[in-house]
Amino acid sequence: MNFIDRFMASWRKYRKPGYYEEFDYAWTMTVDLDRCTGCGACVTACQAENNIPIVGEKELGRGREMQWIRIERYWEGEYPNAKLSFIPMLCQQCDAAPCETVCPVSATYHNQDGLNAQIYNRCIGTRSCAVYCPYEVRYFNYYDHHWDAPLEQQLNPDVTVREKGVMEKCTFCVQRIRQAKDHAKDDGRRRVKDGEVQPACVQTCPSEALTFGDRKDANSVVAKKMNDPRAYHVLEETNTLPSVVYLKKVRANAD
């Protein structure tokens, strides 16, 4: 087979509809907005787990926040009928991710678990993925971050510390998924059990608004939640096929 044929063969393979369905897992997170209280525990848990730098007041003032999950807040109405809703916003691990197509060096790609992976080593920092992402969940290392000693002793050895000029984002705590798979393998199981792996944010969520699992497993909690009539995708019109499913907030007197 010559080069062109080989290229076309792999092209067809990747272009085949349902390519991702052949994978073992399709990790999914559900966010129940009716449970979310906006407390921010997920934000700090993520910061602790994923070595997310402390940015500092000056740089935050310039808009360089790094937290991979953030709580967006939306007001409706005016006093005294003002209402506030929170929505945790994190990488949606889209199946049709705009960020993946634009990276000129393929530093972000779709891995075998349907995760939108970011290879820090390969990133050259064009930041185009952040432009293409409609959810604004990619964060750029505008400079080398610094931890005042001995805060660096807390850094998680399972997660790298990113250098300047590199894009980063939520990984669904891929290091935990990796570990759970290894455990499953050690136990002689082929699959990770439902609930065996939880990203830091899901693990800590005090109101249990976040759940995580494999949507390919029809008995998993997430698969059931996805069938809830409240389930929806944020910015569904962009057709990014996200792996994060939100459950609508219930408004007792919404119309």
Next chain:
Amino acid sequence: MQTEVRQARFADVNDDVVRSLVVTGRNYYIALGIAGFVTLTCFFFPWFYQLYYGIGAAGMNSPTVWGTYLASFIFWIGLSHSGTLLSCVLHLTNSEWRKAMYRSAEAMTFFSLFVAITMVMVHIGRPWFIHWAAPYPNQMGLWPNFRSPLMFDVMAIMTYLTGSGIFIYMGAIPDFAAVRDRTTGWRHHLYVLLSLGWRGTDKEWHRLGWAYTFLAVLIIPLAVSVHSIVSWDFALSIVPGLHQTIFAPYFVVGAIYSGTAGIVTVMFVLRKYMNFEHYITKLHFDNLGKLLLLLSLLWTYINMLELFTGWFSGTSTEYEQLKYKLTGFYAPLYWEMILFCAVAPLLLISRKFRTSFVPMLILSIAINIGMYTERFLIVATTLSRQYLPGSWRVYVPSLVEISILVGSLALFVTLFLLFVKIFPSISIYEIKETMGVPKKHGEHHDT
């Protein structure tokens, strides 16, 4: 009598051009010194600081991750447009008036592309790995992402750079030979190398003409494609305000527009300071003025279309984007752009205006300021107002960015100044061709 004048002209051509290469006044050195100094202090020092500190030295923030560097990149790519493209088109249509200006126009293309590529280096987070964007075989088996519009961009720009480089060089070979024959010392050796042993035989002339036309045909679609592809960097995203089908023609028209204005500026300077009054005449300004007017009308039309699309879409994202553009934080810049690029060029309707040098210079500079603003707004207004209102944030360029912008201009000027001392900045043989053809009206003799 007529013959006498013509022969004198013939002699003058070579003398004038070679003089411009060999005789260097104090003013040139002062100009080069200033330009070089500004390049060093405003471009390279801030850039090195940014390399050391990180992109954080620029004012970009979380939603607006692209800023003036990318705006500058589009601007320089745009500026690069008219030169070679115009030269090719006019070559194919046998426009006489092209011949005095095309060399400098092509040089402008080449150096604009060079500066544009430099801006990419400044723009990206880890420029020391920029070669990863190039498709070269390596033992890791890693290829760039061929689906990426940025990848298309790398290809298109490199092709355009190569094409226009060959085009300008090939057109100058007979001139190098002419200069070679009139210079001594290191210059002679240089031009021996550059002229590739040109002897001026019929066969050589024939082949040059054929190859030149071939390249001209090749480069026209290339030039159109380059800026279409640059526009895809934006239009292939789903960012409201960028995701527009009009973007490719919009960018191409904008590019030719700013490029043509750039040519007017450069020609004014050459004419004034290189003593080319005899070669660059009112005729050139008149014709370029007409072209500018046409382009400005096209550009205005596309802008109106863009507004219409935003209004007609009826979606919150597009509509807010439109409202923000017209009345938001960056609105003063928008209206400045409209004034410079849509309103002011209407003056070109008047022939008197078109043939007045200083007003044309002022207008051409104004158009390019407006066009730079356009590129800035394309990046800033859209990225700071995307889908999620909760992440909206305004972007203001930092001092480092402004300094690098100024520095990149100085870099361009420096390169151009070096160019005019090495390349015959108007084409000797083609000017002579013009003269060789008897004119019904000897207008250009009077100027």
Next chain:
Amino acid sequence: MSNVDRRQFLKLVGAGGVGAGAGFMLAESIKHPVEYLIPYPIPPEEFSPGIATWYNSVCGMCPAGCGISVRTREGRAKKIEGNPLHPVNQGRLCALGQAGLQTLYNPDRLTGPMLQSGERGSEEFIQTTWEESLATVAHRLAAARDGGKNIYLLSEGVRGHLAMLLERFMDGLGSEHLMHYDFAHPHALYAANQRLFGEHTLPYYDIRNTRYLLSFGADYLSNWLSPVHHSLGFGHSRQGTDLDRGRFVQIEAKMSLSGAAADEWIPARPGSEGILALGLAHQILAGGAYTGSDFDDWNAALAGYSAESVAERTGVAAKTIVRLASEFMKAEPGLAIGGGAVDNHSNAVDTLVAVNLLNYLVGNIGKPGGIVFNSDPVVGGPANNRQANFIAMQQLAEQARHGAIDVLIVNNTNPVFTLPHASGFREALASIPMIVSLSSFMDETTTMADVVLPSHSYLESWGDDMPQPGLGFPVAAISQPVVSPLYNTRATGDIILDLAGKLGMKDSMPWDSMEACLKDGWRQIYERSSPDASDFDTFWRDVLVSGVWGEDIHRQDTVVVDKSVIDNIDVAEPEFSGDSEQYPFFLHPYMSTAMYDGRGANLPWMQELPDPMTSIVYGSWVEMNPATAQQLGLRDGDLVSISSEYGSLEAPVVIFPAIMPEVIAMPIGQGHSAFGRYARDRGTNPLQILAPLTATTSGSLATHATRVSLAATGRRAAPVQTGGDTRQLGRNIVQFTGDDSSAGGHSANLNSIPIVVKTT
């Protein structure tokens, strides 16, 4: 997925041996606090490099007492998660709890004992040794004891064996002046429970099983009592059952985090919440929900609280009052709680009695989904009986000014920061000849100390805890060190034991270390509970592994409502400092999610956690209604000066849609003058300008009883905000559904996600 209810939890604990941590082993490695660049070049046997070890312990960031599991790798703490076995938090943890690692690895920790060398407050210290500093303190204490002088011990609210040690220590010194001081302690709630139920304790509020929660000012999801447990309950009540979705109503002057989560937020005039509660009680009586024999007495007592008159006094529409009462009555069951601002008005006790009365009238005392009373803690006496209210703190200051205090020992509490300037507390400290501070950080109170004895962080210490409020059944948890001590610090218990040894109190405190004391104490629990474990060592080991112990015991006696309450059920009008002409606004200082009472300010993660309501990081601000701002001509980010009768401060304006126009709100926690690099000189502390007004009968500081005036300074100082616009603009980002049942709503279009079910 850790929906551990009580039975499951007990089962799990009974099974024991679940988990991997074996904390006591660590004791061996703690003996040599040597620091290596690579931890453990020669690793101890039980460690495998690259494999995480988890230790179960107790969170020390707030008094709720959640259980934690700390992940350590190569001897360093990497992550704190909730202990899934602990019934309070069931594996969950709040942001502040997550940030506990940064108290351990804080760059501003005190590294060794110090003596003040300059003036007090100058923060000029010289390093000393433990031997010397403890000898100095012991000598001084002995002299004071023998000379009959007063010794005061002011501690944070501690529970379990440390509380017992402090008691015995002070007994040994012949002093009765042991005081616990927590800023957030709900004194008025205790007093109200005392008055209505005759119990000076906190009951268990069963939010999990309630179907209708009326919260009077209690920010139960953010910082009231046990926020993580309440959040679990909230989530469960909302979407965790097949029953009707729980409804939540929040009544407060400024929308809190709980107010945002509630289905309905109702602003009521500050201090009038109790009147509203009585108005609801009136409606409940009229609705026939209460059938007690003393119906007529109640009816007579509440006759003056018709919907119309209450509406006039509270600013809540009569229609709303009638509706709320009817909803509350019909809910099966409904629960009313009060706290936060309600706990901090001059009429707080009256108000909270009125709120509790609602629970009583609909008969949900001692029922699931209502109020469940706790039995006494398994170790030590009733918790929190030593809590000092504002009056007690003022008395302390008064005594100090009169020179009646010879030695003051402060344990990890920061009254200089949390008491208003008007209390004169800081100045009073100057008259105390000797102040000893046990603290991990150079906080404002520690800057005043003569001797600083740096204590371990809670992640380096032994301890135990009985969560308060309890859960309706006895629970005790062990706190164990998860890493070797970083610095030359000592655990509070060990310091006390050491001093006790030097002062000849070996009889009452025979232990060498806190660990020994704990082990001794837990022998009682072992004997009492007769668990599966064959001997105590196995039991101890199991407890260390699981981190928590519990018992399936409930209180059988029914709580009786004191009928004399009927005669003085009225809620007094709240008192405010400052007249309404000169000081037109009510100041509403509130504890923020991240900072708690100010203890979060030195943690960079907490500084960078955007305030959920405003998305502000690193700073202070003042929230006001858009109408108020417009009236005063203020914009977002304008710096205003806020003045009370007792001082003034400056803060930037944040326009906040859900606050009453006559109220302005400020977060507590910033404005430290010490406390490390992240906290110092950042923002302002609204507590400084509070009037020293107290709540009647509870004697606690009425933090919401200060009126203030606002004046523009003409300067701008926009706070750092991470969020952008706050309106959705019809983009359907947060989507709503009117119907909760699965049948209703339009089915979400998720077909675009490829879902393939594979059986393996």
